[in-house]
Amino acid sequence: MRPPVLQIIIGSTRPGRVGPAIAAWFAGRAKAHGGFEVELIDIADFGLPLLDEPNHPMARKYTKDHTMRWSATISNGDAFAFVVPEYNHSFNAATKNAIDFLYHEWRFKPAGILSYGGAAMGTRSAQALKPVFAALKLLHAGDVSVPLVNNPVKDGVFHPNEILASAADALLDEIAMSVPALIERRSRAKTTA
Numbered sequence: 001m002r003p004p005v006l007q008i009i010i011g012s013t014r015p016g017r018v019g020p021a022i023a024a025w026f027a028g029r030a031k032a033h034g035g036f037e038v039e040l041i042d043i044a045d046f047g048l049p050l051l052d053e054p055n056h057p058m059a060r061k062y063t064k065d066h067t068m069r070w071s072a073t074i075s076n077g078d079a080f081a082f083v084v085p086e087y088n089h090s091f092n093a094a095t096k097n098a099i100d101f102l103y104h105e106w107r108f109k110p111a112g113i114l115s116y117g118g119a120a121m122g123t124r125s126a127q128a129l130k131p132v133f134a135a136l137k138l139l140h141a142g143d144v145s146v147p148l149v150n151n152p153v154k155d156g157v158f159h160p161n162e163i164l165a166s167a168a169d170a171l172l173d174e175i176a177m178s179v180p181a182l183i184e185r186r187s188r189a190k191t192t193a
């Protein structure tokens with residue numbers, strides 16, 4: 001049986017962002033974990049405008065090529081890790097917009113949050129994302145909160161401390177444990193839909 005696909009989603013899209021460095025570090029740990037097929041997904045690659053579909057995503061009647069491409073990509077994920085910055089005490093708008101484009105593609109899959117920011121380490125960003133997970137029945141598998149106060153990203157490479165490394169591995173274990181039960185739950189949702 002193929003291992004579950006863990007998609008690590010880079011939420012920030014601005015030039016000069018640090019998100020890809022943190023996501024690349026987590027992807028390395030996920031590959032070393034051994035329990036997943038790992039995909040790095042960059043929201044910036046999808047050119048998503050502000051939500052421009054006429055139908056609720058629940059209907060899955062997509063009309064735009066960018067939505068169909070985004071849907072096909074996220075459908076392939078069995079689990080997610082959202083790598084999100086803190087902007088004005090919440091997570092960033094590009095992440096919310098990308099989430100809102102889809103519905104079924106997210107449901108009954110485990111998801112972790114790697115949030116980052118200043119002294120608050122992106123914790124407010126993570127807290128704001130959790131009710132969105134609940135609305136979509138994404139199972140929150142845990143958080144890793146990354147402080148940027150000592151500038152741990154240098155030349156595009158993230159240099160974590162040991163506490164973050166063990167927190168990342170604990171999150172990967174939680175996600176891996178949640179996947180089998182949710183795959184079963186998802187197949188039941190399909191047959192009863």
Ligand SMILES: Cc1cc2nc3c(=O)[nH]c(=O)nc-3n(C[C@H](O)[C@H](O)[C@H](O)COP(=O)(O)O)c2cc1C
Nearest residue numbers: 012016017018019085086087088089116117118119
């Ligand atoms: C619009 C904006 C708002 C921000 N607001 C916060 C904030 O509320 N709390 C915080 O800790 N950092 C805040 N920051 C700092 C970001 O956490 C930091 O710039 C981080 O690198 C942003 O992630 P990114 O580089 O991947 O875009 C903000 C940055 C931006 C651009």
